[in-house]
Amino acid sequence: xxxxxxxxxxxxxxxxxxxxxxxxxxxxxxxxxxxxxxxxxxxxxxxxxxxxxxxxxxxxxxxxxxxxxxxxxxxxxxxxxxxxxxxxxxxxxxxxxxxxxxxxxxxxxxxxxxxxxxxxxxxxxxxxxxxxxxxxxxxxxxxxxxxxxxxxxxxxxxxxxxxxxxxxxxxxxxxxxxxxxxxxxxxxxxxxxxxxxxxxxxxxxxxxxxxxxxxxxxxxxxxxxxxxxxxxxxxxxxxxxxxxxxxxxxxxxxxxxxxxxxxxxxxxxxxxxxxxxxxxxxxxxxxxxxxxxxxxxxxx
Amino acid sequence: xxxxxxxxxxxxxxxxxxxxxxxxxxxxxxxxxxxxxxxxxxxxxxxxxxxxxxxxxxxxxxxxxxxxxxxxxxxxxxxxxxxxxxxxxxxxxxxxxxxxxxxxxxxxxxxxxxxxxxxxxxxxxxxxxxxxxxxxxxxxxxxxxxxxxxxxxxxxxxxxxxxxxxxxxxxxxxxxxxxxxxxxxxxxxxxxxxxxxxxxxxxxxxxxxxxxxxxxxxxxxxxxxxxxxxxxxxxxxxxxxxxxxxxxxxxxxxxxxxxxxxxxxxxxxxxxxxxxxxxxxxxxxxxxxxxxxxxxxxxxxxxxxxxxxxxxxxxxxxxxxxxxxxxxxxxxxxxxxxxxxxxxxxxxxxxxxxxxxxxxxxxxxxxxxxxxxxxxxxxxxxxxxxxxxxxxxxxxxx
Numbered sequence: 090x091x092x093x094x095x096x097x098x099x100x101x102x103x104x105x106x107x108x109x110x111x112x113x114x115x116x117x118x119x120x121x122x123x124x125x126x127x128x129x130x131x132x133x134x135x136x137x138x139x140x141x142x143x144x145x146x147x148x149x150x151x152x153x154x155x156x157x158x159x160x161x162x163x164x165x166x167x168x169x170x171x172x173x174x175x176x177x178x179x180x181x182x183x184x185x186x187x188x189x190x191x192x193x194x195x196x197x198x199x200x201x202x203x204x205x206x207x208x209x210x211x212x213x214x215x216x217x218x219x220x221x222x223x224x225x226x227x228x229x230x231x232x233x234x235x236x237x238x239x240x241x242x243x244x245x246x247x248x249x250x251x252x253x254x255x256x257x258x259x260x261x262x263x264x265x266x267x268x269x270x271x272x273x274x275x276x277x278x279x280x281x282x283x284x285x286x287x288x289x290x291x292x293x294x295x296x297x298x299x300x301x302x303x304x305x306x307x308x309x310x311x312x313x314x315x316x317x318x319x320x321x322x323x324x325x326x327x328x329x330x331x332x333x334x335x336x337x338x339x340x341x342x343x344x345x346x347x348x349x350x351x352x353x354x355x356x357x358x359x360x361x362x363x364x365x366x367x368x369x370x371x372x373x374x375x376x377x378x379x380x381x382x383x384x385x386x387x388x389x
Numbered sequence: 390x391x392x393x394x395x396x397x398x399x400x401x402x403x404x405x406x407x408x409x410x411x412x413x414x415x416x417x418x419x420x421x422x423x424x425x426x427x428x429x430x431x432x433x434x435x436x437x438x439x440x441x442x443x444x445x446x447x448x449x450x451x452x453x454x455x456x457x458x459x460x461x462x463x464x465x466x467x468x469x470x471x472x473x474x475x476x477x478x479x480x481x482x483x484x485x486x487x488x489x490x491x492x493x494x495x496x497x498x499x500x501x502x503x504x505x506x507x508x509x510x511x512x513x514x515x516x517x518x519x520x521x522x523x524x525x526x527x528x529x530x531x532x533x534x535x536x537x538x539x540x541x542x543x544x545x546x547x548x549x550x551x552x553x554x555x556x557x558x559x560x561x562x563x564x565x566x567x568x569x570x571x572x573x574x575x576x577x578x579x580x581x582x583x584x585x586x587x588x589x590x591x592x593x594x595x596x597x598x599x600x601x602x603x604x605x606x607x608x609x610x611x612x613x614x615x616x617x618x619x620x621x622x623x624x625x626x627x628x629x630x631x632x633x634x635x636x637x638x639x640x641x642x643x644x645x646x647x648x649x650x651x652x653x654x655x656x657x658x659x660x661x662x663x664x665x666x667x668x669x670x671x672x673x674x675x676x677x678x679x680x681x682x683x684x685x686x687x688x689x690x691x692x693x694x695x696x697x698x699x700x701x702x703x704x705x706x707x708x709x710x711x712x713x714x715x716x717x718x719x720x721x722x723x724x725x726x727x728x729x730x731x732x733x734x735x736x737x738x739x740x741x742x743x744x745x746x747x748x749x750x751x752x753x754x755x756x757x758x759x760x761x762x763x764x765x766x767x768x769x770x771x772x773x774x775x776x777x778x779x780x781x782x783x784x785x786x787x
């Protein structure tokens with residue numbers, strides 16, 4: 090978004106425009122890529138949503154608003170709310186687990202910091218499906234967790250953990266925790282240590298200094314982390330399928346099912362578009378909040 | 390000096406790994422004193438300041454404020470406030486919230502906070518900026534916010550870490566005056582850490598000069614200048630001609646120059662350095678009875694001029710200063726005599742250094758053709774005084 094002050098003279102505006110254009114050669118390739126592979130497909134999706142489904146997939150070019158009306162059906166509202174709910178829980182848990190981790194890593198000596206950061210991202214270097222199957226091995230009725238619980242006598246019967254919403258939360262949390270830790274670490278690590286010292290020097294106890302200085306200043310990092318976790322968690326469909334056993338349907342599964350199984354492309358497109366719009370709204374809110382935190386309320 | 394000091398630093402020793410940052414430093418600071426800790430970077434002055442504030446833990450020693458032992462107290466319980474070098478303003482809080490922070494942490498009531506914040510903002514002339522964020526302020530304004538934030542709790546002792554180093558020269562001079570005004574107005578005890586001797590000299594009542602973790606000298610600015618206790622202090626404070634030699638009964642015998650009369654209490658025959666301030670050097674074509682030399686360069690400083698004179702037998706040019714402009718030109722053959730001089734002990738194991746600092750504001754009044762040579766002369770002389778300058782050939786001006 091550009092801000093133009095009312096007093097800007099034509100000359101100033103022309104100069105600004107020139108400055109804007111100077112970036113064109115650098116932006117063009119990326120923008121072109123995004124237009125071809127992002128804007129056009131999303132436009133197509135939006136287009137699909139207003140037509141009837143073909144019998145075996147595809148479209149019948151007959152205008153209708155049925156696809157949008159269908160969204161209001163309790164079944165689909167439920168799925169969307171459930172997705173938001175699960176993604177939200179995952180995000181909150183990631184924040185609660187990730188913040189102390191990031192805080193501790195930022196306080197390490199440079200050498201150990203590198204080691205810790207590598208450890209955090211290490212899971213990313215393993216294949217996604219292998220990691221997910223590993224959770225199946227851990228959580229199933231004869232899996233390690235149940236064996237262990239029985240061995241120490243907490244339970245006699247295996248607890249069914251796999252194929253539950255809780256299992257999905259664990260799977261998603263495991264998958265996306267590093268995406269919370271990294272931006273949080275970045276924002277905590279760049280905090281000037283003298284700010285905390287200044288707070289302490291002015292009489293703030295360590296807890297108060299944390300609460301009034303470190304925490305608010307790390308909020309932009311926390312918000313970025315929340316977005317990094319919430320967005321993919323909400324649209325993920327592999328983990329709900331494998332660990333959730335396809336019983337707990339999330340929006341991602343629903344979209345896939347509409348295209349592959351129900352062969353209802355228009356409704357699949359509608360769901361996909363709604364998901365995209367929801368996530369865009371979340372990101373816009375995050376950006377606004379984060380700007381407010383760092384720059385303060387609008388100047389009068 | 391009152392009988393009971395406000396701050397007493399007693400045998401404080403600080404160690405980082407296997408380097409000693411402070412060697413058993415002891416000093417007393419009186420109530421309402423403007424005290425400066427002066428030294429080059431790495432001399433330990435900041436370590437001492439941070440030890441008082443509670444951000445470093447000395448390996449040994451005691452620090453007391455009004456008899457209260459500080460070292461067992463955590464940083465947030467010490468009756469000491471500090472202004473940080475980077476100011477460390479909270480970027481997410483407005484100016485007034487920054488200033489109120491200390492009172493809020495103390496649990497002072499809303500109404501009183503508002504009154505006291507308003508009061509302090511008047512003192513530092515920030516009233517109109519109350520709602521701004523630090524990022525919207527100039528360097529000088531930030532500095533005043535930092536100061537207001539540090540004095541609002543009326544600490545017994547205010548620590549200032551390089552308070553002026555982040556400001557440009559113009560703002561600096563006015564802030565220097567403002568700090569002094571404030572110190573009188575609010576009646577606080579200031580401890581300023583600085584590496585800038587001019588800053589320390591112009592503001593402080595007393596100065597402790599630190600070098601490599603040791604206290605070199607603790608005295609008033611006047612004493613430091615007139616009677617330096619060591620070669621380091623002589624070179625670090627002001628501009629000085631340092632002439633290495635051996636102590637005699639009434640001066641220093643400088644090889645290649647002869648005896649230089651100087652007051653001192655050193656044993657005859659011990660290695661010594663004569664310290665002659667530029668204003669105690671008389672230079673002129675009609676001066677006789679002293680040394681002979683050739684003018685290398687002159688530097689016009691506005692109220693005074695510095696003349697650099699090459700004397701055969703001396704490894705570095707001598708500096709003399711005179712009021713106003715000088716009529717002496719580059720290449721002039723002049724006589725040189727010394728007025729008052731003092732002598733300080735010299736460590737013979739240290740390489741000889743010819744400490745002559747030319748003020749950095751020097752404006753050369755030599756003709757344009759000499760400009761190229763001037764750079765070289767300035768380059769030679771503006772470095773850290775203690776660093777050894779390469780001996781210059783005697784006929785530079787030829």
